Amino acid sequence: MTAPDTGLAAHEGEPVTIFGPDFPFPYDDWLKHPAGLGHIPNDCHGREVAIIGAGMAGVVAAYELMKLGFKPVVYESRRIGGRLHSEPFKGAEGVIAELGGMRFPKSSTGFYHYLDRCSLATQPFPNPLAAATPSTVIDLEGKSIYIEDQDQLTPLLKEVGAAWHEALESEANFRAMQSAIRDRDVAAIKQIWNELIPTWDDQTFYGFVANSAAFKKHTFRHLETFGQVGFGTGGWDTDFPNSMLEILRVVYTNCDEDQHFVVGGVEQVPRGLWKDQPNDLVHWPAGTSLNKLHSGAPRPGAAKLDRCGGNKVRVTDSWGDQREFEAVLVTCQSWLLTTKIDCDETLFSQKLWMALDRTRYMQSAKTFVMVDRPFWKDKDPDTGRDVMSMTLTDRLTRGTYLFDLGSDKPGVICLSYSWMSDALKMLPLPVERRVQLALDALQKIYPKVDIKSHIIGDPLTVSWEDDPNFLGAFKGALPGHYRYNRRMFCHFMQSDMPVAQKGMFIAGDDVGWIPGWVEGAVQTSLNAVWGIVNHFGGGTFSNNPGPGDRFDELAPLELFDP
Numbered sequence: 001m002t003a004p005d006t007g008l009a010a011h012e013g014e015p016v017t018i019f020g021p022d023f024p025f026p027y028d029d030w031l032k033h034p035a036g037l038g039h040i041p042n043d044c045h046g047r048e049v050a051i052i053g054a055g056m057a058g059v060v061a062a063y064e065l066m067k068l069g070f071k072p073v074v075y076e077s078r079r080i081g082g083r084l085h086s087e088p089f090k091g092a093e094g095v096i097a098e099l100g101g102m103r104f105p106k107s108s109t110g111f112y113h114y115l116d117r118c119s120l121a122t123q124p125f126p127n128p129l130a131a132a133t134p135s136t137v138i139d140l141e142g143k144s145i146y147i148e149d150q151d152q153l154t155p156l157l158k159e160v161g162a163a164w165h166e167a168l169e170s171e172a173n174f175r176a177m178q179s180a181i182r183d184r185d186v187a188a189i190k191q192i193w194n195e196l197i198p199t200w201d202d203q204t205f206y207g208f209v210a211n212s213a214a215f216k217k218h219t220f221r222h223l224e225t226f227g228q229v230g231f232g233t234g235g236w237d238t239d240f241p242n243s244m245l246e247i248l249r250v251v252y253t254n255c256d257e258d259q260h261f262v263v264g265g266v267e268q269v270p271r272g273l274w275k276d277q278p279n280d281l282v283h284w285p286a287g288t289s290l291n292k293l294h295s296g297a298p299r300p301g302a303a304k305l306d307r308c309g310g311n312k313v314r315v316t317d318s319w320g321d322q323r324e325f326e327a328v329l330v331t332c333q334s335w336l337l338t339t340k341i342d343c344d345e346t347l348f349s350q351k352l353w354m355a356l357d358r359t360r361y362m363q364s365a366k367t368f369v370m371v372d373r374p375f376w377k378d379k380d381p382d383t384g385r386d387v388m389s390m391t392l393t394d395r396l397t398r399g400t401y402l403f404d405l406g407s408d409k410p411g412v413i414c415l416s417y418s419w420m421s422d423a424l425k426m427l428p429l430p431v432e433r434r435v436q437l438a439l440d441a442l443q444k445i446y447p448k449v450d451i452k453s454h455i456i457g458d459p460l461t462v463s464w465e466d467d468p469n470f471l472g473a474f475k476g477a478l479p480g481h482y483r484y485n486r487r488m489f490c491h492f493m494q495s496d497m498p499v500a501q502k503g504m505f506i507a508g509d510d511v512g513w514i515p516g517w518v519e520g521a522v523q524t525s526l527n528a529v530w531g532i533v534n535h536f537g538g539g540t541f542s543n544n545p546g547p548g549d550r551f552d553e554l555a556p557l558e559l560f561d562p
């Protein structure tokens, strides 16, 4: 184990990234170091490693393991990309709806490493009040306000924003933490975060806000308005029951700031990696790609996992084909290990099973339509304002987003993006009813605009909880879940595990600390790569240590967990 050669000075004045706070390892530096992620013994070249799931976590792991000389064998029950799902509108070229992840904060430096590898372009996401958003309408309790710049916020909205910042500063040392993250000052991050963990693991987001001195000096109306308008990306009362630790991670690491969308669809990232032919391959001939190693498509979904002779794990696919592996990485949502895959209980400790099963997923629904043109930029002759705007409302649509692909091209409207109880209201409804309900709600906000006259093609919708391959959109940890998060995140460190549990790895955004953000899928996937390399007797280069090499120094705080 060698200390990293990346000095603090190199990061001074750099932007906030998703660096910690729980495990402040520089995944981005590890990835871009010319030495590469590590090496495996020559007799492991070509050895097969099973990967369950071809979402971002599965594809990243497969890609890096292939580069190191392994032969990844990827199983996928639905489609490459998983929750990075860019669904094309039928009949149009290049017009898509982002059914899963759609806005990617620049602080996701691991994710952007792979996006850049695929040479994809991004543009600022049209969030509420963002510079890229021509106008925003906030419609609450039947009254709408139209905003082109922050100065037009009402006194109530300004007070709510100020109270949120004040609460973060006084209760959670916000500026000091952001400055420590910027400086990659591990000691300072640990000092602040380790003090906050025991307090805020017990508290909901709602409890944090409602009990803060900053909100207590205001009225319930301020709290309620904050719940409707939220911070950064809107609609945050749906997260009120979540552990406050989860919210703090999001704001500390700027997940809610400077977000971009991927031109042409984010699914191009995992699909691009799948087809990519990296030139820094060990063992494999030039021109090798995951696609070629798999004859064009992943293997079918995994139906069963059990231990077989010689400490191997057997994967049985949905057609009954069986293969044996020395290492298996599971990247699907953890509930699927009890609902979709017949998983031998002895593969994980009972403590880990408790964490995997207690993981709590949030629901999410989205409904999109394609329209003939970005008509919302037309001006209302009476007011001179845009006829329609990015809209946040307490009505059932909650968030409506407008995607302008160019004045001469069709536009896309995400009529409604909702979570939790708002998403459950949509669950049993067919797409036509969802569109109608959204149009009815928007009609009340924009009585002069006939949105439906602009709709072309068929609408698209999704409820992630309705799909047996996911059972929910993403984890939303509850108070008391810190220990479960820690058990799952640290599972890649296997040296002290009983032999019967070694060789099984887990990754994905629900294994990470910031669920609902793809960077967690990337970071946990890289942890698993380190763990698998180690499992086969390989290691990292002394000038580029990996997450496991620095684990003792960076490990997340351990709370008493008898």
Ligand SMILES: Cc1cc2nc3c(=O)[nH]c(=O)nc-3n(C[C@H](O)[C@H](O)[C@H](O)COP(=O)(O)OP(=O)(O)OC[C@H]3O[C@@H](n4cnc5c(N)ncnc54)[C@H](O)[C@@H]3O)c2cc1C
Pocket (backbone or CB within 6 Å): 052, 053, 054, 055, 056, 057, 058, 075, 076, 077, 078, 079, 080, 081, 082, 083, 084, 099, 100, 101, 102, 103, 104, 105, 108, 300, 301, 302, 303, 331, 332, 333, 336, 340, 341, 364, 464, 469, 470, 472, 473, 474, 507, 508, 509, 510, 515, 516, 517, 518, 519, 520, 521
């Ligand atoms: C509605 C929504 C909005 C989001 N918004 C954002 C955002 O704006 N920004 C952001 O950064 N992130 C966002 N995310 C999160 C982001 O999409 C995820 O973090 C990321 O895509 C998760 O990747 P993963 O590989 O961990 O999991 P997944 O993408 O779920 O991959 C797991 C794969 O396993 C497959 N699978 C399931 N069962 C089996 C089986 N038995 N055998 C084989 N394969 C199986 C699944 O089909 C899936 O393809 C959003 C997610 C959702 C759902």
